[in-house]
Amino acid sequence: MHSIVSIFIYLKRFNYMAIADNRQRFMPLPDDRLPPRGQVLAYPEAVRLVNPVEPEFKGEVDDKYEYACESRSNQVHGWISIDSSSDSTGCWLITPSYEFRSAGPLKQYLGSHLGPTMLSVFHSTHYSGADLIMKFGENEPWKKVFGPIFIYLNSNSDGFSPIKLWEDAKQQMVNEVESWPYTFPASEDFLSSAQRGKFEGRLLVRDRYIRDAFVPVSGAYVGLAAPGDVGSWQREYKGYQFWTITDDKGYFSIINVLPGDYNLYSWVNGFIGDYQCNNIINITSGSEINVGELVYEPPRHGPTLWEIGIPDRSAAEFYVPDPNPLYVNRLYVNHSDRFRQYGLWERYADLYPNEDLVYTVGISDYKKDWFFAQVTRKKDNNTYQGTTWRINFNLDSVNTKGTYKLRLALASVHYAELQIRINNLDATSPPLFSTGVIGKENTIARHGIHGLYWLYNIDVQGSLLVKGNNTIFLTQATKDGPFVGILYDYIRLEGPPT
Known part of the structure; x- marks a missing residue:
């Protein structure tokens, strides 16, 4: 269920898309998505191009979610066309201010994608879920001004020059930001x-x-x-x-x-x-x-005994695997946004076919040894099972009467239940902590690296720990499909206060 407010612009004969300095390319044709040229994958938006008009795109995956942008960086994007005279023309959508968009600077929105399409989305539930479905009480008054947004056209007579047109569009974006709020709207609801x-x-x-x-x-x-x-x-x-x-x-x-x-x-x-x-x-x-x-003064109980990751509301620092060669978008090969490839959730079972991830503090490297998402594992009969990750760590001493604190910061959750157990994986006994089933963000399927931010602060009695080797078990217990899972932001164990 989606709640979307947007402006949609469809462009013909535009074949080069630009949404960032490092996210621009020639794009396939709309017909390439249709059977028999295109093969629909796990959901309708994702299509593998099996016989595209232009052979260079053969084998690639096209999915509009691969081109989503955070609101803070979604200020200019668009398309470039080249005509028969070798002139190139750009059409750009510029958003001078995102004050009217929902959910702040980290909220991810669709922008330009294959169509060729340009979208200016003011509100949506993507990467957030039901929490952002607009809800109003009976007879509740509400008024909000969306926009204005700026449509910019530019051209170059010296042949196809995407960099020149893109740089010009970025400069125009700067000009529009400096002109905000605009002086021309006559509406009394748009304030100067x-x-x-x-x-x-x-x-x-x-x-x-x-x-x-x-x-x-x-x-x-x-x-x-x-x-x-x-x-x-x-x-x-x-x-x-x-x-x-x-x-x-x-x-x-x-x-x-x-x-x-x-x-x-x-x-x-x-x-x-x-x-x-x-x-x-x-x-x-x-x-x-x-x-x-x-x-x-951020949450703090005692000294850091160990930590995994970087507290930045993103799972980008963790291990993002190479995609299955059948599902590649070549734009993101050797790219900083490796997570934008289709099908990465399936790679977990490839890397951990029988046993789940085990991370040893002081030996493992979260950049290499912590998979970016705790997902389900597909079984042979097309069902799925939950997974249990282990964090092994050593304590030189334990205050058995003290209280330790486990900090769990999650970057995104989708229909998952995280259960925490310490030094005892008996699934028949209650866990030390459970989130319950939370999240409807669908970040994993939509190639995101974060959705909503969740922080849990869990008391750990010292009597649960031992001097020497200890293990924390992270069980994702839900098993309702391939996109169920958790993206971690940061994990820290703190000792008792000193």
């Missing part, structure tokens, strides 16, 4: 810059087990969104959101904020959890508010 407000301050972080000081945060996202719970911005869809990035000294300035009540939210790469300033921030027309210094 003078009718908006400004909010600024400084963000510091303090984790006394890393450095017992207030440290300026560089490159952190800071945003204003509707009042809610900690982290609620990623599930928010009715209001506007305004985001910026802190400078190298932690200062931030959010301009052109629409009048209203907000909470301030933030997250900091390298630290788990979410920051929220609980005070309601009231922006009025022409206001300038300086909140001063804000301090984020």
